[in-house]
Every structure is written in structure tokens, then in C-alpha cells.
Amino acid sequence: MKRIVFLYALFFLTLSKISFGKQRPNILFVFIDDMGYGDLACYGNIIHETPNIDRLASEGIRFTQFYVNAPICSPSRVAVTTGQYPCRWGISSFINDHQSNVKRGMKDFLSMEAPSLARNLKDAGYYTAHIGKWHMGGGRDVGDVPYIAEYGFDESVTQFEGIGERYLATYETLNLKDSTRNLEKMSAALGKGDIHWIKREDCTETYVARAIEAIKHAQESGKPFYINLWPDDVHTPSEPPRELRGDGGRQDLYSGVMKEMDCQLERIFSLVRSNPDLRENTLIILTSDNGPAKNVGYPGVLSGHKGNLYEGGIREPLIIWGPSLIAQDQIGNTNSTTVIAGMDLPPSIIQIAGAKMFGNEYFDGLDMSQCMLGFETVKRNQPIMWQRPAGITKMDRNKDNPDLAIREGDYKLLINIDGSNPELYNIVLDETESTNIVEKYPEIVSKMKKKVLDWYAQMPQVINEDN
Numbered sequence: 471m472k473r474i475v476f477l478y479a480l481f482f483l484t485l486s487k488i489s490f491g492k493q494r495p496n497i498l499f500v501f502i503d504d505m506g507y508g509d510l511a512c513y514g515n516i517i518h519e520t521p522n523i524d525r526l527a528s529e530g531i532r533f534t535q536f537y538v539n540a541p542i543c544s545p546s547r548v549a550v551t552t553g554q555y556p557c558r559w560g561i562s563s564f565i566n567d568h569q570s571n572v573k574r575g576m577k578d579f580l581s582m583e584a585p586s587l588a589r590n591l592k593d594a595g596y597y598t599a600h601i602g603k604w605h606m607g608g609g610r611d612v613g614d615v616p617y618i619a620e621y622g623f624d625e626s627v628t629q630f631e632g633i634g635e636r637y638l639a640t641y642e643t644l645n646l647k648d649s650t651r652n653l654e655k656m657s658a659a660l661g662k663g664d665i666h667w668i669k670r671e672d673c674t675e676t677y678v679a680r681a682i683e684a685i686k687h688a689q690e691s692g693k694p695f696y697i698n699l700w701p702d703d704v705h706t707p708s709e710p711p712r713e714l715r716g717d718g719g720r721q722d723l724y725s726g727v728m729k730e731m732d733c734q735l736e737r738i739f740s741l742v743r744s745n746p747d748l749r750e751n752t753l754i755i756l757t758s759d760n761g762p763a764k765n766v767g768y769p770g771v772l773s774g775h776k777g778n779l780y781e782g783g784i785r786e787p788l789i790i791w792g793p794s795l796i797a798q799d800q801i802g803n804t805n806s807t808t809v810i811a812g813m814d815l816p817p818s819i820i821q822i823a824g825a826k827m828f829g830n831e832y833f834d835g836l837d838m839s840q841c842m843l844g845f846e847t848v849k850r851n852q853p854i855m856w857q858r859p860a861g862i863t864k865m866d867r868n869k870d871n872p873d874l875a876i877r878e879g880d881y882k883l884l885i886n887i888d889g890s891n892p893e894l895y896n897i898v899l900d901e902t903e904s905t906n907i908v909e910k911y912p913e914i915v916s917k918m919k920k921k922v923l924d925w926y927a928q929m930p931q932v933i934n935e936d937n
Contacts, residue, residue, distance in 0.1 A: 493694070494594075494596070495751050495792070495795055496688070496751055496753070497694075497752070497822070498699060498738070498742070498754045498755070499550075499696070499697065499698050499755045499815075500735065500755065501603075501700040501758065502701060502703065504706070504760065504761075504776060505758035505767060506762030506768045506770065507768075507769050507770045507782065507786055510523055510524065511524050512528070514770050514771075517768075518768075519725075519732065520728060520729070522733065522739060523732050526754065526791045530754070530796060530801065531800050531801070531803055531844050532805070533788040533804070533806075535806060535809045536757060536787070536788035536809075536812075537809070537854055538758075538760055538786055538811075538812040539556060539812045539813050539856065540556055540563075541760045541777050541779060541783030542564050542777055542859045543760060546812060547603075547605055547606055548561050549812040549813040550816065551621070551816070552584045552586065552816065553834065554585065554813060554832075555813065555855070558930065559577065561576060562575075562857055562859055564605070565606065565631070566610060567610035567612065573861075575860060578607060578612045578614075578615060582620065585828075585833070586622045587696075587815075587816040587820070588621055590622075590816075590820050591622070591696045592622045592624065592696075593622075593825070596695060596696045597624050597684075597688035597693040597695045598623045598624050598696045599624060599681070599695070600623045601627055601681045601697060602628065603705075604618055604631055605631040606632075608633035608662075610656055613661070616633070617634045617662070624687070625684060629657075633662045635665075637667075637673060637676055637677075638657055638666070639651075639654055639669070639673055640654075640667055640670065641709055643718070671710055671712075674702075674734045674735075677700075677701050678701075678734045678735065682738055682741055684697050685748070696823070703730070704724065704728055704767065705763075706763060706766060708727045709723065710723060710730045711730060714730055724766055742754065750794045752795075753791070753795050753796075754790070755790055756791075757789070758786045760784065763775065764776065769781070772785060772902065779856050779858060779871070779874070779884055781897070781902075784856060784875075790842050790844075792843075796844045799844075801844075805844070805847060808838070808847055809849070809854070809877065810841065810842065810850075811836075813833065813834050813835030814835040814837070817836065818836075818842055819839075820837075821839040822843070836850070853922075854876070855875065855921075855926075856874065856876075857874055857929070858872065872885060872886055873886045874922050875922070876925075878918055880898040881894060881918065882894070882903075883915060885922065892908050892919060893906045893908060894908040894918075
């Protein structure tokens with residue numbers, strides 16, 4: 471009897487070692503700035519050259535129904551950091567100078583009480599690093615904010631919209647008295663971290679180099695890594711290297727920045743591919759924070775752009791790469807069925823990493839890890855809702871930029887907070903949002919309208935109706 475008990479114990483101990491001894495995956499999260507849904511060649515662009523990101527897509531899974539949680543930078547970044555709607559934390563628009571933030575009812579920085587994916591992963595034994603744009607506190611005239619490291623990062627480096635070590639850009643092509651914009655000068659005056667000055671064209675190269683260093687630091691520590699590589703390309707001002715500036719026009723400069731960014735990202739992609747340990751155990755997630763600036767980037771066939779709630783402002787490319795981590799039969803495939811949101815990334819990554827939530831945490835986002843890895847293709851069972859960024863004008867498409875939007879199933883409703891001007895689209899059949907079918911489906915409109923207005927009423931952030 472004792473021998474049987476011993477054998478059972480040995481059996482379960484062996485299972486335990488197999489289960490818990492498995493190496494946890496490294497995660498590299500590439501979050502591009504202001505890139506449109508149609509800016510990548512693998513998403514239909516015939517002008518920009520992005521062969522390295524395209525290769526990543528051909529070796530991974532490409533998603534066509536991925537939404538960020540705001541059509542502008544700061545709240546979108548809050549969502550992928552916290553797993554929650556950003557307006558819960560008083561950040562519904564871009565963080566600006568203190569007076570502008572107060573006027574728009576905006577917080578100066580993300581509260582330290584908010585969830586932070588990096589904290590969860592660091593607690594689980596990950597080496598964590600944030601490299602690149604932050605824009606969740608710090609910059610302009612606001613210096614009394616937490617350091618980025620305090621959100622759970624072992625190391626960090628950023629640009630003028632954050633606190634801590636940072637790289638500030640000088641410019642050659644802008645009409646300035648000297649090579650420095652006031653935004654960079656204001657950041658330098660804040661102090662609070664080592665400051666390096668570099669040419670704007672060298673920023674992404676520098677961030678990629680620092681991310682590669684962070685991988686080495688993680689390897690030296692014997693830990694898996696979670697790294698945010700968040701370049702501030704392709705956000706304007708566009709200033710690529712001289713040989714990529716073309717005729718100096720807006721579109722040539724933008725295409726040059728796209729090409730240079732793609733080239734620099736390949737350095738870290740190649741590092742991961744060429745190292746067997748990294749290749750077999752690293753997941754790369756690539757997307758962008760919001761739609762393109764109007765008349766600069768390309769939203770593809772989608773209507774709208776940065777700052778509004780039409781598809782072009784909130785739908786983004788999503789590429790997941792990981793040769794040994796994703797379903798083998800899905801490599802090179804496109805998922806056009808599963809609707810995923812930016813706020814889904816934290817709970818999904820926590821699941822993939824084998825980490826855990828803290829006792830006081832909850833997520834608005836869903837665990838979509840099995841869909842992201844290609845093991846499931848399911849339709850989303852909860853709606854996604856948005857509000858117009860505070861301070862972003864309503865006078866936009868057809869003299870109206872709706873206040874609120876909700877995507878549920880195949881349908882998307884846009885509406886103002888007073889219930890006026892509803893627009894209903896079957897996004898699956900009409901992704902260009904060309905045919906308003908509000909009169910055809912009054913029951914769907916009524917149900918979706920109630921859900922989004924009830925959601926808005928529960929949120930602490932209020933849109934300024936006079937904008």
C-alpha cells in the first residue's frame with residue numbers, strides 16, 4: 471500500500487514538474503504610433519514598403535477585426551496597460567499641459583492605483599522594460615508624475631512625453647529658429663532623468679537598440695522578458711533619413727518614415743529569429759495605438775481617421791508571431807472573424823504568461839489568448855464601447871463627429887450623448903460605413919443605444935459638449 475501511495479505521489483510530482491517547469495514565453499509588444507489600418511503592405515498598401523513587418527505577418531497570424539479603445543494616443547495606451555476602459559481613470563484624450571488637462575476634465579497622469587500589466591508580469595518573475603513613447607504622464611509643464619519604472623518596469627526609456635531617462639529629438643526639416651521644438655525644450659526643463667539629444671530620424675533606431683539591450687539584460691537575469699517597444703513613429707513630424715525624404719513633400723516623408731521604421735524593427739525581429747532559444751519561445755505582438763492623422767496616413771477603405779469613432783480612427787492591424795506558440799495550421803493565415811480590443815491584451819497576455827491577477831483587480835477586457843494564438847476562432851460575447859476624446863472637435867465628417875460608439879456582433883452604432891443622430895452599420899457587410907441602416911433595424915438601435923448610454927453614464931469622464 472505504501473509503495474502504491476509512493477508511486478502515485480511520484481507520478482503527480484512528475485506531472486507537476488512538467489506543468490510548472492515549462493519555460494514561460496518571452497513577449498515583445500510593438501505598439502506603433504498613429505499608423506493607419508491600411509498603411510502596411512500586408513493590409514493592402516501599394517505605396518509604402520514594409521517587407522519586414524509583412525514577413526512577420528506571413529509567419530504569424532493577421533487579424534482584421536482588432537480595435538483600440540480610443541482614437542487617440544494616451545487613452546489607447548491606458549487600455550493596453552490596464553485592461554480597462556481608459557475613461558475609468560480620467561484619461562479620455564491625449565495628455566497635454568496642465569491647464570489644458572484641467573479644462574478638458576483630464577488627469578495629468580495614469581493613477582498608480584490603476585492595474586498595470588507590467589506589474590503582474592514582474593510579480594510572476596518576468597524582466598520588464600518599457601522602451602519608447604509613454605504618454606501616460608509627464609511632459610509639457612507636467613513633471614510631478616510617477617516615473618515609468620513605478621508602473622512595474624525594471625528599466626525604461628522614453629521621449630518627451632514621459633519622465634525618466636529619455637531621448638529628445640532635434641529636427642532638420644522643420645521651420646524652427648534652431649533644431650529644437652518647444653515640446654522637447656519643455657521636457658528638458660523638467661529634468662527627472664538622464665536626457666540625451668538625438669536626431670529625429672534616429673529615434674526608432676535608438677529605441678530598437680535599447681530594446682535589444684533589454685533582451686540581453688533579461689537573459690543575464692535568467693528571466694523571461696516582457697518588453698514594450700513603443701516607437702513614436704509614424705507620428706508627425708515626419709523626418710526620415712535624408713536618402714528617404716524624396717521630394718520633401720508630406721507623403722514622401724511619411725513613406726520614408728514607414729520604410730525606415732520597418733527597416734529598424736527588422737533588427738530585433740532578426741535577433742529573435744536567429745537565436746534558437748528566442749525563436750522557439752518568444753511571442754511578438756504588433757499593432758498601432760490609433761488611426762492615422764487626417765491626410766497623412768492611410769486608413770485603407772475605412773472611413774475616418776485619428777480623433778473620431780469611425781472605423782479608420784479605431785480599427786488597427788494586429789499581427790501575432792510565435793512559431794512554436796501559435797497554432798501551426800494558422801501560420802500565415804488571416805482571422806477575419808474574431809473581434810479583439812486593446813483592453814483584451816492585458817488579460818490575454820497574463821494568461822499566456824502564466825501570471826495572475828492581483829486580488830483587487832478586474833478587467834473590462836476579455837481573455838482572448840486562445841484566439842490570439844490561433845487555437846480558437848470565436849465571435850466576441852461582449853460589446854466594445856468608445857467615447858469621443860475630450861477636446862476633439864465635433865465638426866468633422868459631415869459636420870458631425872459622434873460622441874459615442876458601440877460595436878456588438880456584426881453591428882456598430884454611433885450616437886451623441888443626448889441620443890441624437892444615430893448611425894447604424896453592419897460592419898461585416900459595410901466596413902466603409904457607407905449605408906446608415908438605422909431606419910431598417912429600430913430594435914437593434916434601441917438595444918445598442920441603451921447599452922452605450924448606460925455605459926457612458928457610469929463612466930467618470932464627461933465629454934465637453936461645446937467642443
